[in-house]
Amino acid sequence: MTSLSAVLKRNAQSAQEIVTLSTAANPTVGVFVGATSGIGENTAYAFAKYTPYPRIYIVGRNVDAGNRIVAKLQTINPNTQATFHRHDMTLISQADAFSQTVLEQEKKVNLLFLSPGFLALSGRTESAEGIDTKMAINYYGRWRVVEKLLPLVEKAAESEENARVVSVLAPGTEGPVNMNDLDLKHNYSLFNVNRHFTEFNSLAVVRFAQLYPKIGFLHAGPGIVNTGIGRELPWYVRVAVKPFTFFATRPQDSGERFFYIAQGSPDYRTGSHIIDGNFKSLKEKFTERGYLTPQLQETVWKHTEDMFNEALAKSSK
Template identity: 30%
Template sequence: MPTLAEAKSSNESYTPNYVPVAIFAGGTSGIGQAMAEAFARYTRGRAHIILIGRNADSAGRVISGFPIPEQEDGWRHEFIACDATRMREIRATCAALRARLSHINFLVLSAGFNSFATSKETSEGLDYHLALRYYSRYVYINELLPLLVKAHERGQQTHAMTIMGAGLGVPISTDDIGLDKARAQTIKPLKGVMLSFAAMKGMGYSPGYNDALVAYFACRNPGIAFTHVHPGFVKTSGLHTDAGWLLSPISWLYELVMEICAEYMLQALLDAKRGLFLRSPTANIISTHVFDAPVDFDLGCSTAHKTVRFLA
């Protein structure tokens, strides 16, 4: 397990001879923001950094704090507005990126929704928890994979990371992958007030979904690194939304400072070369596997059909 000093030292050693392209989907607040700021600091601003989110004002404040390189050699800092609850909007955003970018080195996915009491559907009929905590992340990786492959073909470091809860997955019912049945059992007058069975399932299922997500892409793309990392309980607004009245009074006992968490998350991002990685809040490797050749899956099985209908 690396110490904080070791994580910082590792991050400081990142000195690529090219201008890296890094996308932070969810980078306008929370852990994503802190990671983007740390990445900009360690690269001294010499990177093409793209923040994706809904809050343009927040993005502007974040970007204004990035270091400005003295030389004009391809660096750029920008924001793209996109609602991560809408898969169609994500696809359109990714299509626009594919049209103008030659490659992507780093893709970091951190947008989320945390609530034990609120369970609802998006405008596209998806479970709100899963839309942000899983579906959007699948779509981002799947749609931007060609640009990640291009970076790998250039001989450059390539890594896709999803920040959720590596190793915290619970048994999943394949009869209710999208939580339609769980939401139907929610008592509407108590929605948002009492603990919701569907909301708890959305919170509990999504870590396992993300474990499967990185395993799926890693085994099909053995030259690229795919990581699911557990950030721990980080001191962000999302923590207290997640914990609510149940945990907020004692959360100060265990929550991490956002900037410290970002050092470990960035160390995990910059350290891996290729393969599948599940990592702890301090970037410790929980599980890893390097695939020697692409693995094909039977996507004609019933579980695959149930999943694909949510992503069509």
């Protein structure tokens, strides 16, 4: 496990290394989807802290939180250009709307950081576009933004600048999925849905890293972090898990650790990485078990594209 002190040292060093690349005329662009609390919020703060001239997009549903974060980012670094964009990533049409904004305003994206999510014990709940909201927020919405903005991330890579895509979720539970019911319309359970969107994220990371070899793709686990993600759980569940918060990482420390993998450390600059909260690689284990095969990658991505098309067809009616 890399110590927090080593992470802080390396992050500070990275700021010195990009000082000639990050300028007022060429700001370093970070897109933080699901960043109105917790890990996304605090990683954005670290991004502003260590980047000489950052341009930051904060995406979420809470306008008050978004405006508060934008204001704080500008106090952390007066050179920060930060904006909040209200979008619901359970909707593919909203993912497209936000992506179009970035495509119109930017020539490159250095970091695409995806951490939207919520914890709920409810069963399948479909969005207006017909996708289960848990699967949409944890997979479909995220990777629609990735698909749309990858040309801009590739532009950063071509200029030999940092170019990474980080999906924060729960690597470690990859395994067999229901190939006859990938969107779980008929076999839904909390176990199945968590298995599916975890497996899908890892498959996407490996697939896109092969297609874009100059970009780093990560599926990263946070470990136990004291965030507000469980605020929608029933009170009795919140009480039951409260003792575990004594062992949790502070959100600001988690932000430093995620900045380390998102920009600070050169170890993740290219290739695919599936890592836990201690930076331990899990990819080899799941590759050996046959959960990341090229056939699976293509089958699940074809399904993903079909879901995108069906969702957009419903939203246009």
